[in-house]
Amino acid sequence: MCGIFGIWHQDGRPVDLVTVQRALTTLRHRGPDDEGYLLVNTRTGQAVSCGGRDTDSRLMLPSAKEFRSETFDLVLGSRRLAIIDVSPAGHQPMVDGASGLVVTHNGEIYNYVELRAELERYGHHFRSNSDTEVLLAAYKKWGSDCLRYLNGMFAFAIWDERRQELFAARDRFGEKPFYYHYDPERAFFIFASEIKALLASGLISRKPNYKTIYRYLAYREIDAGSETVFEGVSALPPAHALKYSRAQGTLRVWRYWDLNPEAEIRLSSDAAYAERFLQLLTDAVHIRLRADVPVGSSLSGGLDSSTIVCLIAKELRGSTQKTFSARFHDPRYDEGKYIRKVIEWANVEGHIVYPDPARLPEEIETLTWHQEQPFFSTSIYAQWCVMRLAKEQGVTVLLDGQGGDETLVGYHLYFGPYFRDLFLRLRWTALMKVLHNYVREHGLAYLPIIAFTFLPQSLRHPIRKHIRPLAIAPELEQAGQSDARLFLPHNFKSALQAALYETLTCTVLPALLRYADRNSMAFSREVRLPFLDHRLVEFLFAIPNDQKLRGTTTKFVLRNAIQGLVPEGIRLRRDKLGFEPPEVGWMRGPLRTWIDEILHSSRFCQRGWLDPKVVERVWRGFLAGRDKLHSLIWRWISLEIWARVFLDNIRNVVFPEGEV
Template identity: 40%
Template structure:
């Protein structure tokens, strides 16, 4: 049947925040099957003229593309294509993508250094080719109705929710996965049965057979763990700095103002300092979230970076009142649930950037997952040493951790034994849960026993298979199979909620491939994480930041908020979530919530933010059709 043009425009309206600078629709001419319509909402970043408007066609009208993202090395790819005889009418990267696909087909992906989600209709072959970037910085969701042969795709679920034929019933398997693993973005699942996610580094081909659509999908990129390097630490640090510097240089390409998101941690500080070292700090603005709780505030580290670089700083102070005020809109943009107030703080940082006229922001995401920046990776290293029978090294690592952090490392003898003797499966499962390695069947808080029993047989791996040690495989999994992808989802939704674009220099694939070739000792040893990174940035980033032993990020003081001024609101949000989930929830769940929110200083360890955002997100999607 012909494409519903009114439905397509309704879907595009749901994406106006992602592209406030223009709208375009292309419809396959002729009226015969297959019926194809491509739409686009434009956020002008490169070539602000009408020549770069989308959907964009080749001169012979064989190919047409709709595309979200940036190809940072478009200048170099354009030069290569021009040498092959390709002619250009615009100065941006969209036309480069289109000609690259025409010249090299799907292999064009290997030439791109960027973040992207795009689809190209090929009239001659009657195919739709679509792809996502290597780490999944840019989203791609789709729906396929086998009964009618209808296929639709969009950057966000809410656009698909505007199409009445898309099934928006809750996917219980996806809900269980999120409750256990804490993420969905590494899989093809979404919370809605009728909506799928094209995973990071995947491409799909939709082919018209003459009667129906044939859909095929495959991974097009991955880190080769068999590729190793024995570079000494000092040489590896020098190479790290070279690649990182070039990645920053490429990501500063823009025809609109560029700034940074600055938390005061090592990674975001390195981005700002490297921009300054390149001589590009003039006119730069940095945006940060401050916390009223001194133990959570990184203001002094932010101030040190701003003093060194001369960059203009702007700050926002998250509060319980603002959280309550923005929560429905915030969750509508996030769509799927999130687990902490960090995402709320980031939301306010993106709003601050918009208020100050900065369209593009560079960020520091990805280094923690590739360089063992989180403390649980120390658990994994200990487990790896036990698995390898290196108990002397395990003892030395334990002593080094205690000396560096002034506290014993919380890993029991049972944990070491479990890795050393894999036959002790019960022990090993307990360690895996504690170390964050395996994500097998567990009973998530609040879910009914019957629901858990129905889905508890599913297992979610926590590390990839491969020829390398346990820590490297864990870092590889977290960087490419889910945990990082969840954080990138937050960044995309938060930035696009205010029509901002977020760029991640640490996710330059050249840097990632290099880092994964290095031995684990260059990343984590003697209780020190990110060893090669700290050495690479010595002299660039202030020593007071390089030598930090703590890690905060954007952590708002959630416990006193939830037990204090917004307690009744939190209970109301939890009741809404429980109502939406119905029989999936334990009967005594709300009693536990009310008890946990009573005054006290014990940690508030219930997944309240996850449940609250789940309830609001589901309600927001349902409202699209009202």
């Protein structure tokens, strides 16, 4: 796991090395173990490896400060969190002397052991045990086609001296971030693991992107596609790659992988599906346990995280696994009894944290600085506390159950398209039976969202567009409404399949992965997600829908697969759909005064994004008992804190406290 940074002036202008070091310093939390730079004059071929104050002294590299007066038009930088081969041999940027290829890499290539063996059969010789060297060798052998061979979470950039081009790619689901700015008129390209590094360079202005802000406020959409909340800062979308070459002089971005809606897997029985599922998930866990540092897991008490914990316990066979959980004092939201069941069943060492809402106002600016974009829920703070606990216990890598809900129909919103499929197939008796059972099990609270998602996307968008969101100022609404509607790139076999694709690629998972990456990296921890192994996701996408949702039973194939692996009280749970903190109670209780001060502050009211009168009416309605308004109000709060941190510069965006 690392933080990466790079810049290339194709017109030959020298890169300011002070700027580069300042930008890379903002990523120190992502890689406190090592620091490295490669300085390149692309015209002459001169290339110099150098270091900084955190560079391993055994490498005996010169300091980047010594070269500030020289002319280099391309610079790659890296901050390393040593996970696999923690020796100096894993230093980055990593250079292949024979080919002149250079890589700066963030993430993990989980199948590096198998890839290494294959590349050795082709005659490649390795000097380290790192997955980064395997990645570099794979590119040397297969070029951009190497992406087909990678199983992992990654964002990397490779400088190809011979071709005079920069190649970069991001993993299939976007577990690792890659942000960039491309200016064709000034002929320069700059990229980094986090937006704050781009801002710290001083080459990009901190202007808000009003289209993205509108979508965030109105539709709870963020992290979808290439746009960010900063104008001029793009995200390389998941499963995409790019090339910036001297020969072409332009930036080319393309998708290298996608889920195939035409793929079909038909097996003989429920047991056969369960067996194949468990094989894939077990191997996904196995290769994600590869590390040269302590490995533990997150445990929420739900089906997905409990499955991962129990699979790890089976894999480790006697070695003690540490788990990390958030609990709440409000019994309506506390999962303590389920967490205890798993801890006892799997014989693991459980560690618990109770997130304190009274501390949130003190930590919200630091949390927002790390997140870089607004977020939808205080559940992000609970995850933040879990990652801090893992650091306190000395566990560097955590496996997590994220991705199970998005691949196995774990949200209420999936029932709308499921009901639509039953309706269109004239299975009206089945529809009425399932709807009756759903209401009996979950009540009426989620029926509005189910009714909305029952509609086809072609109707949802116009309806959403013509229902004016609460409190958004006309000027911001005008900017946001100019944005094009979301089109899914395929024709799907069912509404449920389309909904799964949408949540995996656009509306839900991208934001959750950003939260997990920033929260873990804030404490120099690494999160690994077995449910997002692309082999498993492809399998789940291709099997019949009734293996994922049968009647009102979600995650059907998973429940079948883990009989005897997890406690029955966990396996048969039907009351947990997603993770929620006691947000309503927090906002009416310990956070009330703080929220009230923000909503009535001059900066909030003068921002011009929201109508203060409507905001006041909504806030009073929430305090009077309208619980469902909590999510909308939190979006306002998170956006305002983001604006204060990144636009008003309340925190120093370049060197926040504790970062240098």
